[in-house]
Every structure is written in structure tokens, then in C-alpha cells.
Amino acid sequence: MSACSGEVSDLPSDGAPSAPTQVAGNDSARQTPAAPGAPSTVTGLPLGVVPEHPAVQPETPPPANETPPANETPPANETPPANGTPPANETPPANETPPAQPPAPDPNAGWVSVPEGTQRVRYPRGVTGGTSGGQVFNVSIASSTRYRLRYEVMPEGNFDFRAGGKLPGLAGGGAPTGGSDATNGWSGRLMWNHGGRLSFYFYRATGGSGGIDTGGYGTHWYWAADAVLVPGQWNTIEILVDHQTGETVGYLNGVEKARQDLSYQWPRTDLMMFSTFFGGQGNAYEPSKDEHMSFRNMRVKPGG
Numbered sequence: 001m002s003a004c005s006g007e008v009s010d011l012p013s014d015g016a017p018s019a020p021t022q023v024a025g026n027d028s029a030r031q032t033p034a035a036p037g038a039p040s041t042v043t044g045l046p047l048g049v050v051p052e053h054p055a056v057q058p059e060t061p062p063p064a065n066e067t068p069p070a071n072e073t074p075p076a077n078e079t080p081p082a083n084g085t086p087p088a089n090e091t092p093p094a095n096e097t098p099p100a101q102p103p104a105p106d107p108n109a110g111w112v113s114v115p116e117g118t119q120r121v122r123y124p125r126g127v128t129g130g131t132s133g134g135q136v137f138n139v140s141i142a143s144s145t146r147y148r149l150r151y152e153v154m155p156e157g158n159f160d161f162r163a164g165g166k167l168p169g170l171a172g173g174g175a176p177t178g179g180s181d182a183t184n185g186w187s188g189r190l191m192w193n194h195g196g197r198l199s200f201y202f203y204r205a206t207g208g209s210g211g212i213d214t215g216g217y218g219t220h221w222y223w224a225a226d227a228v229l230v231p232g233q234w235n236t237i238e239i240l241v242d243h244q245t246g247e248t249v250g251y252l253n254g255v256e257k258a259r260q261d262l263s264y265q266w267p268r269t270d271l272m273m274f275s276t277f278f279g280g281q282g283n284a285y286e287p288s289k290d291e292h293m294s295f296r297n298m299r300v301k302p303g304g
Helices: none
Strands: 119-123 135-144 146-155 164-173 185-193 198-203 205-207 219-222 235-242 247-252 255-264 269-276 291-302
Touching: 135 146, 135 291, 146 164, 164 198, 164 235, 164 291, 185 235, 185 269, 198 247, 198 255, 219 255, 269 291
Parallel strands: none
Antiparallel strands: 119 291, 135 269, 146 235, 146 291, 164 185, 164 269, 185 198, 198 219, 205 255, 235 247, 247 255
16 A cells, blocks of 8 residues: 555445544644434434424414503594594693583572561451451552462461461452452452362453352362362462463462463552451351461562
């Protein structure tokens, strides 16, 4: 065997090739291929073995009710909803002033107090009429073709209404009462009847429905069956009369209890008639004991 410069290869005695060796003096190192079955320096697995990859999981969508971050600001050019309604949490400009609301109507506007109507009246046992029992007087008020009258009344204790008695109302001109046939005025009082039921009791007014003519002593128009004064408590009575339209309305404790379309024979009202006593005529009207009734907060409203 001859010697030569560079790489020398020898065959082993069993005929298998030997791994090449590096000869000193070469300019660079050469990579020695790995033996079959040796682990790869890249994957760490034996050569020829494909590494297993984990299954790719599908992307999970966000929850349906996912809420965007609280501080997320919509784009500056975002278009408002088609119906023009701003989002519920939108804050109006700091300098925007809400429209002024009209003031609520004053329920006491136009009412005029009648202090003379505050009374506690005694009705002596067995006495009817206003001469010696009860109380009767008139108070001048501004003249008007339309009027309201309102007051509170309390029959005291175990009040016995008997067959009936008179209650304050309105009047005009000569204010006829007591069976008078005078034509120079009109009067519109109220009455309590059996059990305290109320009725209109007018002179010089006609028409309406259900009127009861007393034969020269005025005409009655009963209020609803439940329009009854309750003893021992304040009952608020209100009436409205209109000489031009005939509108005539009665209220008890704020609830309408009577309505008539009357024809007034006198054109206006200018008196508050404080008139209260037992009667009618006859024993059925006589109080069986001394009775008392209190009145307060009397007011009138011209023009109604």
C-alpha cells in the first residue's frame, strides 16, 4: 500500500466501511453524518419519525352578551339611530335648558271668602221656620250671571233630620221666599230631607227633570240618593248656577250629585243667602230635641 497526501481510507478486515476520519491539515471541519437510527439533532426523535402535532382547536366566539368596554367611545362620525332617539345614557349639553312647564292651575283662584258664613246654629226643640229657630240673613256679593257657592257643614252629634230643613244658597234681587209670588228676584237655597238627603229648593226657576212643585212654596229637585249629609263630620257642599245657559250643578264632597237644565226667571245673582232652619210646615218637620249645625269655609266664585 502506497502512501499519499490527504484522506486515507482503509478497509477493515470484515469488509465494512469505516467512518471517515478527518485528516489533520484540512482547512475546515466536515459534518459527520449521523448513524442510522440515531436521534435527530433538530427534533430529538429518531430519523424518519414524523413528530406529532396537537390538534388545532377551533376559535371560540365571544359570548353573545359580551359587553364592550365601558370606556369605549363610538367613532366621531357615528350616525344616530334612524328614529332620532339618542342613546339612553346620552347626556344633554351642559347649557341646554329644559322647556318651562306651565304653572298648575290654582284651585282657589277666583274664590272669595264670606266670613259671615262661619256659624254654629241652634235649632230649638219643636220650632220650625226662621223667625224663632235657626238663622237667616243675606250677604251682598258681586253681581254675575254665573256663580259658585261652596261651604262645609256638620250636623252635630246624633242629629235628627226629621222631614227636612233649609240650607244656605244664592239669590238675586228681592230674593223671594216663604211662599212669596214676587217677581223682582230669585232664590236658590238647598234643603236637607229625610235621612239628610239633599235637594235644590228654588224660587223663580223652572224646567229641568223631576222637579216637585210645592204649590207656591218653591220647587224641589232631589240630588242623587247617596247625596246625604253625615252627622259628626264635615260635609262639603258646592253649587253652580248659570242664569244664561240654565246649567245647575250640585256637588257633595267634590263629587257631582245633581245636574239640571233650568230656566231662570231672574238674570243674575248678587246675594249669598244664609238661611237655615227646620221646615216646611207641620209636625213632621219639628225637631224632637235641640239640634246644632256648624258651618265654615264659606266662599263664592263669580263667573264660576
